[in-house]
Structures are given as structure tokens and as C-alpha cells.
Amino acid sequence: MEAVPREVKPLLLEETWRWYGPNDPVTLEDVKQSGATGIVTALHQIPIGEIWSESAILERKKMLEDAGFTWSVVESVPVHESIKLGKADRDKYIETYKQTVRNLGKCGIRCICYNFMPVLDWTRTDLTRRWPDGSEALAYDADELAAFDLYILKRAGAEKEYEASALARAKAVFDKMDDQAQQALQQNIIAGLPGRMVEAYSIEEFRSAIAEYENVKPAQMRENLAYFLRSIIPTCEEAGVFMAIHPDDPPRPILGLPPACSTRDDVAALLKAVDSKFNGITLCVGTYASSPQNKVEDMAKEFASRTHFVHLRNVTKEMPPSPETGLGPAGCTFTESDHLGGDVDMYAIMLTMLEEKQRRVREGWGDSANIPFRPDHGHKMLDDMKDSFDIDYQATVNCVEASRKAGLDQFVLLSAVCVQRPLLAFQEAKLQAEADLCKEGEKMSYSIVRPTAFFKSLLGQVKGVKGGAPYVMFGDGTEVRCKPISEEDLASFMADCFWDPAKKNAILPIGGPGPALSFKEQGELLFSLV
Incomplete structure (x- = not known):
């Protein structure tokens, strides 16, 4: 009996690419060669706290569709610092955010990756860490961060937060730095990294921004996040827009700033605060893996049903000497590794996400069953150098x-x-x-x-x-x-x-x-x- 051929459509995740808009040196024509079908982008030209108009959204959407892509994820609509701080004017900025959500929903954009980390969006101490194959990777050195905190930023009371051994290492690191090395470290941490969703700072502005959080404890920070979510998720449900929080990067309280979303318990708490599938997470594998406190493979399974976007990258951690745990004020050192060569079992992560995609299809989620993913923070290599x-x-x-x-x-x-x-x-x-x-x-x-x-x-x-x-x-x-x-x-x-x-x-x-x-x-x- 002759077999009847039939088309089998695999239930795969959506391949996406982050694009920084018309000024990105990587063109949409370049992106096409990667095999991506979706674009992750934002209207970076609109100041934080202002409404994204339907016309501006549609203009960008048309630009992407004309090039053969879909606008899969917004990364990001930045959250104003007044909301994070719980200031008296936060409701004004929340209403602005809600209107942007409505406009995105009307334009058919269904996912927002956002960040609630105070002051910073994400930070590294080294943008050109040499990898064994000769390429260059992003890295975070805990001792360099401590040196910046203690001797360049000169944050009041910082020395009381570090163990004696960490203080000694930070002093040794700083003593080896010339003026150029100090300036480079400062710039890496506060001057803005590609894709940052907050403003770049001078050192004086950075001190002032950090000082605003001096009396904001972790519990209050998480309550401010919950307040934000309780306010906007009903609007998200009406608009059909999923919120996907990106974890603090690195996932620990650095520079005296209170954490918002760094650990498994943080994720569980924020999902419980507003129990709606529209209140979800961005599973940034590399970020969560940067803390020894997180077991990312287990987190992927536990929170699969609320995962709306995935960042795939891996890291290798270097733990400080005992008795330090790597959970202190500067955490532990890590380097962004090859995808299959780091601390995380990337195969297990992908298997979990594929199984979740299949579950959503079986339950009839329709287009919402889609789980977009993108590579994150690739190495500088080949002609890039x-x-x-x-x-x-x-x-x-x-x-x-x-x-x-x-x-x-x-x-x-x-x-x-x-x-x-x-x-x-x-x-x-x-x-x-x-x-x-x-x-x-x-x-x-x-x-x-x-x-x-x-x-x-x-x-x-x-x-x-x-x-x-x-x-x-x-x-x-x-x-x-x-x-x-x-x-x-x-x-x-x-x-x-x-x-x-x-x-x-x-x-x-x-x-x-x-x-x-x-x-x-x-x-x-x-x-x-x-």
C-alpha cells in the first residue's frame, strides 16, 4: 500500500531577532539571513513616561512587515522610576503605560518584555572578556563591581555591606587600575549598554539616582511592582497584551539597590500577586543562571505556563572563596559563555518550552500559544573584530x-x-x-x-x-x-x-x-x- 504524503508542521518556538530600529547597523535585510521570522524591538525615540501613539506603532509595524517580519515582542516599554519608587505621581505614569498597552493591543502587538530593576536595566563590568576561542564576551566581575562601588562611586556606607575578604580583593583590584581603567569601568556600568531601557548617567546623576532608593527596602520594592501589576493587568487582559518581566541583571541587590525580581521566590510572589496568564515572565536563562541561588532548569518547568518570552544564553560562574556564598552585595563573577558550554542544560530548557508550546496548542490558545525566543548577547567574533x-x-x-x-x-x-x-x-x-x-x-x-x-x-x-x-x-x-x-x-x-x-x-x-x-x-x- 502506497503511503500518502502529508505535511507535518512541527510545533516549534518562534525564532526572533532583537532590532534597535532604523539606526541599528544591522539591517532588516541582514536579519533575514539569520532565519528569524519575528522582530523584537521598541520605539526607543519616545521618552520614558510618554504614550506610544497608534500612528507611531503602526509606522514601525509596517516597516517590519514590508521587510517580511512580524513584530513579535516589544522590548521594552520602560517603566518610569516614579512607579518603581512608589512616588505620589506614579498613577499618572501608570495611566500613560496603560494607554500604550491599549494602543499596542489595537495594533496587534501581543507581548511586552519589561524591566523593574531600579536605576539600571542591566550591567556588566567588562564588554570584551577574552573567550578561549579568541572571541570576546560580556562579563561581570564581582570584585570589579565592588571596586567601583567603594572607590569610584564612593557610596556612603558601602564598606559595611562587604565581608572583609571581599573588601581586600576590591582594594587590590582598584590599586591596579590606572585612570583609563577606572574610566572604562565607570562607563561600562553607568554610561549605557546597547538596548538599555533606562537613561545613561553621569557619575553625579548616578549617585543621585541611587540615593533615591536609600530608604526603599526589598519588601517595599516588590510591593511597588505588585501595585503596578494590579493596576495594568486588567488593561492587558482587555487589550490582549501579555506582560513578561525580565529579571534584574545581575540577579542580586547591587550598589545598595533593592531587588525587584531576582530569584525563584521573587517570581512566585509576583505571579501570585496578580494571578492572570497575562502577568508572566521573560525566561532570561543567562540572567537567572548568574546567581547560584537559582536552579534554572527547575524554574523553567515551574513557571512554563506563565512564560511568554525566552532569552537563550548561557553563563559560566566563578564562585568567591569560602566562606563567601556568591550571594553578597556584589554576588559572584560570571562570563557569558557558548550556548552549550555553560552552567545551564540548554537542551532541558528547550524541551520544557516545546512541551509548554504543545500544551497551549492542545488547550486551544490559538495565536497566543506562540512562545518567541531570541539569542542574547552574542560573542564578538570574526569580521566584527x-x-x-x-x-x-x-x-x-x-x-x-x-x-x-x-x-x-x-x-x-x-x-x-x-x-x-x-x-x-x-x-x-x-x-x-x-x-x-x-x-x-x-x-x-x-x-x-x-x-x-x-x-x-x-x-x-x-x-x-x-x-x-x-x-x-x-x-x-x-x-x-x-x-x-x-x-x-x-x-x-x-x-x-x-x-x-x-x-x-x-x-x-x-x-x-x-x-x-x-x-x-x-x-x-x-x-x-x-
């Missing part, structure tokens, strides 16, 4: 070397403010060149100038606009704002670096006068002039 990095970096090295040979005693480097959130190889190159120049401090003083943008950047479009061509910008031209500076003003500032003692051995961000301008506003200015 070459090409434009080498060209940009080597050019600066050559100039510094020539200056030293010529006997010059000061070097003024023109860098860029975009190195604060490095996404591209040339930004990494400038950061490395800055670091090398700082090491020259004893032999040759330096000034590192980081302008926001140049008005000269518009000149390439002047001829086209005069000839009737359209003005080119990303998206609707409102996602990025900056203060462009003229060449004359920038040159004057750089020249002053040779005469002003305050500008020596310093990193100097600079922008032009007046308010920050979006690309759209710059284009309108260009049209008014030509």
Missing part, C-alpha cells in the same frame, strides 16, 4: 606615535560622543584609541574631544536638495536628537585644549549651542536655507 576597527584604530596609533617621536607634550584626539554606546567597529576602535592615549598620560598629556555631530554632515545633501531630491533621514527623523557643532566652534574648542589646564588629561563631550535637533528638524532647517 577586524576591518573598520583596524583602519580607524591604527590611524590614531600612528598619529600618536609620530607625535611622541616629534617630542610633543600634548595630543588632542577628536573622538565622538557615540562611543558611549558602542555598536559599530569604528566606535570600538575609537574607545580603544582613547584607552591607549590615556596610558600615555605620564609621557604626554592628552585631551579627548567627543563632539555630538557636525553641521558639515548635512553638506552632502545640499546639492541634491537644491536639485529637487528628497532629504534622506532614518524613519520619521525623530528617533535621535543631537546638538550639531560648526567646524569653526569645534576647532576653537580643540585649540583651547592646549591652553586650558582644565582640559588636559580629560574626556570632553561637546555640542553646539541651542536645543538638541532631530534629523527632521535639521532637514527643515536645511530647506529653509536653500
